[in-house]
Amino acid sequence: MRLGLCHWHILEAVPYKRLSTRWALQTHRKRVKQGTGKQQGIIIPPKTFCLKMPVMRTITRVAKQMAQSPVCGCQISVMPIRSIGFSPRQVPSDASFHSVSFSETDHPRVLITGGLGQLGVGLAKLLRKRYGKNNVILSDIRKPPDSVFYSGPFIYSDILDYKNLREIVVNNRITWLIHYSALLSAVGEANVPLARAVNITGLHNILDIAAEHGLRLFVPSTIGAFGPTSPRNPTPDLCVQRPRTIYGVSKVHAELMGEYYHYRYGLDFRCLRYPGIISADSQPGGGTTDYAVQIFHDAIKTGRFMCNLKPDTRLPMMYIDDCLRATLEVMEAPAPSLTMRTYNINAMSFTPEELAIEVQKHMPELEVVYDVDAVRQAIADSWPMNFDDSNARKDWGWKHDFDMAELVTTMLNYLNSGRLAIQAN
Numbered sequence: 001m002r003l004g005l006c007h008w009h010i011l012e013a014v015p016y017k018r019l020s021t022r023w024a025l026q027t028h029r030k031r032v033k034q035g036t037g038k039q040q041g042i043i044i045p046p047k048t049f050c051l052k053m054p055v056m057r058t059i060t061r062v063a064k065q066m067a068q069s070p071v072c073g074c075q076i077s078v079m080p081i082r083s084i085g086f087s088p089r090q091v092p093s094d095a096s097f098h099s100v101s102f103s104e105t106d107h108p109r110v111l112i113t114g115g116l117g118q119l120g121v122g123l124a125k126l127l128r129k130r131y132g133k134n135n136v137i138l139s140d141i142r143k144p145p146d147s148v149f150y151s152g153p154f155i156y157s158d159i160l161d162y163k164n165l166r167e168i169v170v171n172n173r174i175t176w177l178i179h180y181s182a183l184l185s186a187v188g189e190a191n192v193p194l195a196r197a198v199n200i201t202g203l204h205n206i207l208d209i210a211a212e213h214g215l216r217l218f219v220p221s222t223i224g225a226f227g228p229t230s231p232r233n234p235t236p237d238l239c240v241q242r243p244r245t246i247y248g249v250s251k252v253h254a255e256l257m258g259e260y261y262h263y264r265y266g267l268d269f270r271c272l273r274y275p276g277i278i279s280a281d282s283q284p285g286g287g288t289t290d291y292a293v294q295i296f297h298d299a300i301k302t303g304r305f306m307c308n309l310k311p312d313t314r315l316p317m318m319y320i321d322d323c324l325r326a327t328l329e330v331m332e333a334p335a336p337s338l339t340m341r342t343y344n345i346n347a348m349s350f351t352p353e354e355l356a357i358e359v360q361k362h363m364p365e366l367e368v369v370y371d372v373d374a375v376r377q378a379i380a381d382s383w384p385m386n387f388d389d390s391n392a393r394k395d396w397g398w399k400h401d402f403d404m405a406e407l408v409t410t411m412l413n414y415l416n417s418g419r420l421a422i423q424a425n
């Protein structure tokens with residue numbers, strides 16, 4: 001990540017706690033207007049205190065060069081933004097962070113927010129296998145079941161509590177943050193103020209903390225970030241995004257803010273737009289695609305499934321193993337391979353009717369009836385039918401393993417084996 005220094009080079013030697021983005025830009029603009037553009041000094045943000053001397057010399061040299069060159073008509077000198085990066089949120093002067101640095105060979109120290117939902121526990125399991133149990137901390141505002149509590153570090157964290165979040169990141173020397181907390185599409189429509197708080201205000205806390213502490217940040221987006229005016233079959237990475245749910249609006253906001261922080265502050269922001277995710281051992285959290293999980297549970301428990309979407313509602317979907325592997329892969333992808341910071345990923349696309357037919361190949365007795373939920377149907381009708389994920393495939397080698405037939409076999413095997421185990425006990 002490189003930045004034209006002309007936007008940044010007028011930083012004064014003031015105590016860093018007084019430094020703010022707005023202040024720096026105001027001073028810059030004033031200088032430009034006055035035509036002085038002379039350097040008085042350069043701020044040494046807390047992070048750079050721990051930089052080695054050659055880096056400091058580079059900063060000083062570049063600052064001097066900039067002082068000698070006209071402020072405008074800018075000859076663009078570039079330097080890595082992190083060398084001169086500063087915190088987007090003012091911090092108290094006694095905060096003792098910014099001193100943690102990990103070499104490339106160290107394992108990341110990962111914090112997962114909203115980790116007790118459909119996806120977090122599975123992701124923690126995958127990451128712990130790779131980076132070590134104690135290097136991955138799950139967090140949520142809910143009480144974890146015993147199986148989760150005893151399988152690795154768990155901590156209470158409310159993403160709306162900025163200071164608590166910062167304390168967790170500092171005390172645990174976190175280097176990667178996977179931000180899963182959210183209210184999904186259907187529950188979001190049922191409680192818009194809460195969805196706005198968690199999905200938007202909470203995200204602001206996450207972005208600021210990640211930027212201040214130089215974290216690599218993953219925020220999932222969704223097919224729900226598109227709306228009725230987006231191309232729906234297929235939906236490319238870059239197109240009109242005018243979602244009609246608070247969930248979708250908050251996710252577009254997250255994509256744009258993350259990318260803005262990336263270009264503005266050098267935040268290592270990475271984002272995948274997930275399709276509807278289907279899992280056997282975790283329950284979905286109140287979304288529009290939940291039917292595609294429920295059908296398996298009901299098929300096995302009662303042999304009858306009542307679907308809340310119309311039979312011909314086509315949506316992109318993915319088995320959880322593919323989703324979690326994609327997340328790991330994009331987090332590990334070398335930065336130069338990422339030509340974008342937000343990617344569509346996809347695996348399959350089907351309608352309730354097509355899924356029911358596939359399940360009936362294994363369980364011909366399954367009865368499916370339709371009782372359409374108007375809110376969910378309106379949401380689904382505004383979402384992509386097919387996702388174009390060619391950029392993810394080209395840039396960092398994304399490839400799904402599970403198509404619809406494999407998904408159905410895997411789900412039924414898993415749930416049936418669980419049922420047999422219960423019967424045996």
Ligand SMILES: NC(=O)c1ccc[n+]([C@@H]2O[C@H](COP(=O)([O-])OP(=O)(O)OC[C@H]3O[C@@H](n4cnc5c(N)ncnc54)[C@H](O)[C@@H]3O)[C@@H](O)[C@H]2O)c1
Nearest residue numbers: 114116117118119158159180181182220222274276277285
């Ligand atoms: N599951 C999917 O199909 C899907 C698809 C696309 C994107 N995503 C995204 O992936 C992420 C994880 O999805 P999920 O299905 O696991 O969601 P989920 O609804 O199952 O879990 C979300 C978790 O966030 C927690 N949470 C709520 N408020 C919080 C707060 N103030 N502080 C901390 N945690 C809080 C909840 O307790 C819950 O455990 C979400 O951001 C979601 O938008 C999921």
Ligand SMILES: C[C@@H](O)[C@H](N)C(=O)O
Nearest residue numbers: 184185222287288289
């Ligand atoms: C698609 C996804 O974001 C989520 N499963 C929802 O339906 O809200």
